[in-house]
Amino acid sequence: MKLLQNKVAELFENGTINLMIGFKEALTKQPVPCFIEKASEIEQLIYTKDCKNNLSVYLHKPEVKQAGKIGILANIATLRALVQLTSENQFWDIEKTVLTVNDKEEVIVFSDMEEVEAYVQANFPEFSEEDLKLLDYLESLSREDRWKYWTEQFSACIKCYACRAVCPMCYCPQCTVECNQPQWIKTSAQTTGNLEWHIMRAMHLAGRCINCGECGRICPVGIPVHLLTVKMNQDLFKEFGTKSGFALKGDYALNSFKPDDKEGFIK
Ligand code: SF4
Ligand code: SF4
Secondary structure, eight states: OHHHHHHHHHHHHTTSOSEEEEEEOOSSSSOEEEEEOSGGGGGGOBOOTTOOOOGGGGGGOHHHHTTOEEEEEOOHHHHHHHHHHHHTTOOTTOEEEEEEEOTTOOEEEOSSHHHHHHHHHHTOOOOOHHHHHHHHHHHHSOHHHHHHHHHHHHHTOOOOOHHHHTOTTOOOSSOGGGOOTTOOSOSSOOHHHHHHHHHHHHHHHTTTOOOOOHHHHHOTTOOOTHHHHHHHHHHHHHHHOOOTTSOTTOOOGGGOOOTTOSOGGGO
């Protein structure tokens, strides 16, 4: 841990960063995000395999952006999110320094996003076994039973929007669910409106979700909401060979079209 803390202290001292987003210990087993603004706070900084949060979500926050020069301690999911967000031109207004700790516990300070991209491509994670198991189970159901499964799951949704808040790919300044003129989606938690919310959310994330699983992990009522986008990512890879959070100049399936596409509606 000392290596990491020393490296971050160096970045503060030489003026590379004036805010560090990282992890600190908590009462729970899982470390929690922390925001370090001065060298005297660096001792709380840790990194372990239990550091699961995708910290890239904080780079959208105005109060974080105003720091200007931001360091971020990234696990592989965060690195993927940074690659995807860079491909979506989301970091034009901040200077960021990206760090990670590899399997040999070496601290890596990336000099640019091309280095992050190369690291991600060399360490690209598989889908989690737990997710694949549940997806296989859902695939084995009839269409009617699958529909029943998801409508039951969504009827439990309390529309707290924690799944949206935690997602680095949900960064619109105003979400469609908060528009009331016209009101596309009912604001109260009820089965029909809940279904619309989740379908809308999944479609906006198709081919952009980087499978961090944060939305499913954070849901207070235990809906495995991340499986919708994981499933779409699987299908997009199968149909188009694309992977989200993989390349800075990614040819993402829903961002591009071919003039000679066999589907006429595209013209
Ligand atoms: S976190 Fe769970 S309960 Fe909250 S809006 Fe998302 S799916 Fe619904
Ligand atoms: S897994 Fe969930 S939180 Fe993570 S990028 Fe995909 S939709 Fe967002």
